[in-house]
Amino acid sequence: MSESGMHAITNGKLDKVSDGLPNGVESNDSGPVQFESVDFGLFNEKIHLQVHNLNGGMSAVKSAVEKITETFNQYGEMVKTVDERYSAGQDLEAQVQELEDRNDWLERKMGKMKQSHQVQLRNERIQLEKEISGLKSQAASGQQEKQKYEELIKALRKEHERAIQEVQKGLDLKKTQLEKDNEEHIAKLEAKNKELEKTQTTTERKLEEMTKMRDRERETRETMQSKADAEIQNLKYELASVKAKYEVQRLPVEHYAERYKELVDSVASIADEYFSELPEEAIDDPAGTYKQLKNKRSAFDTVPITQSECARVLRLAHVQNIIFNVIGETVWPLFFSRYLLKNRKDRSLINDIYSQLATDGEEIQNDWKISTLKVLDRLDNGVDVGEKIRDAIDVRVVQVLEPLLGEKNKADFGTELKKVFTVAMELSQEWRRDRSPVYFDMSPSADSGKGWKEFSVGFDVEDAPNPSLIACREGAFDPLCVSPRLYRKRETETATGGSDPVEDELVHPGVALFPSTGIFQKGWIEWQGLRDAEREMRKAYTGKARRASIASTNTGMGVSPPGSQLVRPSKTWQSPTKTEYD
Template identity: 30%
Template sequence: MAQTTEGASVHPNDLSAKQETVSRRKEGADPEIVQVNTVHFGCFNDRIQIEVQNLQTGLSTLDDAISELTRQFRKYRKIVSTVGDRYGDDETLMRKIDLLETEKNAIWKQAQNDRDSYKKDMAGAEVQHAEQMLELQAKAEAGSQKKVEYEQKIKDLVEQHTRTEQKQEQEFQQKIQDLEKEHRQKKDQLEKDNEQKIANLEKDRNELEETKARLSKELHDRRSERDQERELRIMVQEKTQKDITELQGELTSINKHTEEYKKIFERVHQIVYERLTDLPEKALKRPADTSEKLCQQNRIFEQIPIGESECSMMLRRAAAEHIIIKFICDTLWRPFFSEYLVSSEVNDSVLPKMYAGMAEAGKDFQHRWKVATLKTLDNLDKTNMPNGQHKIGKIVDQQIIGPLRYLLDDSQALLSDLNQIFCQAIELGKAAERDQMNIILDVTPYLSAQNSGGWIEWLGEDYESDYGSDESPSSPTSTFTAASLVVRTEPLLISPKILRQAETNGPMELVLPGRAIFPERGIFQDGALQWQTIHHASSQAARAKNGSNRRQSTATAGLGMSLHSPIQTPNLWSASSVFEQRE
């Protein structure tokens, strides 16, 4: 058994011996193929390199397979030899080896063909490269010739430009010389023609110098007199100013006035926006009745519709601001306002008349009387503050809360907010009255195309009027006529224009622009149309209800029993439902 194994290890047909032969052949491969990567093939280099890479990959795969077979046969060669010796199956292995040899020879033949093809492609690439080089050299020579031509042209142009500049410079110098010569000739001629005038002017200059010296002496004397008089006046003015300062405070800056008045008006606008933007349910159910009640309380609500439209909301809020700010101007900011006088129901209109009459005695006396009167009223207000606030609260309830209660869900909340504003307004009014300059409230809105006059539009730029649409009085489909639609033509004051005047007839400074709604925006036309539409709908509903009641009365009289009409008249006539019908 040992002899058999030993003989198998040296069998002449052993596969390991043939694998070693293949390895030796691989090691002795053609050096041209191995070194193919070191040669550059010009424009065909990438393609040839890819094909060579594929060939090398195939050879590497084949060599790896042969090496693996060799390793396997070497690992199990004893077993294979033993099996071959016992069963004589070496012929199968030999056939496989022959097959592998055949495939290897085919691969080497393909490699040789690729090498020949490469040499052929290389030769063609070299020829093409040589042709391209010749073509590029011809282009380079042509470019060099053009470069020489262009450089010659540039040189010629530079020389031509230099000659032109020299020629122009010579012409310019000649013109300057001619002009200087002409100037000297004219100057000599003028001096010759004006010798007498020059002599007369010299004489006049001497006389003026003498007059100047005399006037300078007189001016110096008068300045001395003026300085003495100025020192005397300064002493008198300092004493007078000291007396005036003791009687009055410093002038309030116009910016401070602007901020304080603006704060009051903005707070009123905010309160009205919060409390009066939304309508209560009872007002929406009976808009026509609510409108009539508001007009009875205050005529400012005339032709202001009660509904949920933007026009109605803006007009309601504008009217409410008008009422509140009018109360502030007429009551809290009237001259010599005093809570004591209000609580005592004393007619204080005599105080402004007395103040105006004291102007004949002089401004200083008039101002001292005003300061003393205001101090007295302040002391009376401090001792009688609760009664004064209570009386003002009654007036507020009568003039503001009363007309607006139909538009409010909570009138006490509005009253609480207004009381805070009115306290601030009273303090501001008293401070403005103590100012040396007069504070003037202008309540007459005016606006022209050329000048705003210190007035601004209260409505925002985003409001667009619907007047003139399909439901306007001018529309042929409208149920109303232009004659039946009475539209407000005067501006609606929101807040007054506030001015400050240093003297009675002096110039005025604008403290704060006034705000108003002007008819040109068309909101009054919208409001009148909506108001008439709502009242027309309410009248139609009332007539329908009365007709139904009469029919019921006739039916019950004939039958002797009470019957309910199957027709029910709606009792909700809000502005929104009317507008839906119009649309």
């Protein structure tokens, strides 16, 4: 067996022989080669002899191979096991030798480290002794410093004691001087005390005289109070009669809600009748109409001059907003007066007084309101404000909405509005006399809070853009009041023993357009799209005209430019300039 374990017979890798042949030897089942029938000519005998010998050798080889195969099959497993164990023993011997070599290396390494540590320990001991020696030297010098400072402390103590003695002497001198000075001051105080005693005696005598005078005045005041009480009682009777005439008891909410709903429906009906459709003038010149409206009222910048449903909703909302704004500023103030309106008097002072009287209590504030209304009614007697209201309607409503009205509708629209203003004035005069007045609110909150409804609900406005995903113009859109919210102030909890005011009582909800619906963005985008389309059309028209002019110049007088009717914009868009949109 070789050392490498790779001997041809004992290498442990010899497979079991099958079919009676070892590995690498092919089986020859064809038997001896037969050449008797073949004639090889001159070499026929030699070749037949060699073939005969070859057949005999092949028979002997085959017999030998069969025996070897039998031997291999019998002892092959044993040889393989022995070879594997031999190989494992050699591996263990190699590992043992490697561990012994490593152990020797570690012992040498540890010896060197011990020697190195001993040298380092000796050096550190020497260094430590030097440091101890230095510290001892410092301790000796520190002891000297200690003695030096102890002597210095003793000297400072002596100096401090001398300073204390000197200060004590100075204090004694000052004490003596102050005692002398106080003797004179005490004498002055005693003299002043005597003067005060004399003054007290005089004051007590005057107080007694004033007390007697007060008693006489009290008797006189009681007499006058009795007379005043009688006069107040008479005034109360007169005030009660005035209240019976000028004050209405607290009417239920339903009463005002029904009348106000009729007014709102009237305004909505008028707006729908006159502004639901655009006049021919606006259809023919939308850009000019848009410019006029925007110049008169900037809020119209989101209202496209088109026949779309979105434009119609925005148009009706702005019209009603304008009407109710004028109503609120002319005939709905709490202290509305025909006399003040006709003579252009300022009502702000009356409103300020009424607001400040709230701190004096509800009764006083209400009594003052009734007396003021009585005076205003006396001033209003025989005063006609029809012309003033008509002027307000013409200037602040009709003229503003004139581009959307058409010339033929102006007179009828003004007449209808005058009827609405008359009803609104009657309603205002009724609710201001109420024990609990009714107020109106035209400022809806951005989040469409309680007491407000959305105006566009019920209209066919679709595909409004998400307002959070679009930035149409500079600044955010504000809610637009279409009809005011009507409310009255509830009695506060303070009057019933509480501390915080309660919520206002809703008489009729307001209606508004809120930006959250996206209708403002839709209108603005619709108008911008039309404006951009017209600009492109105007550019195309200008470009074609320029090219036609160049063509006629290049070809001479024989070719004329194309007719203007071929490239002229439509009648609806009359080639406006950019400023007409802004």
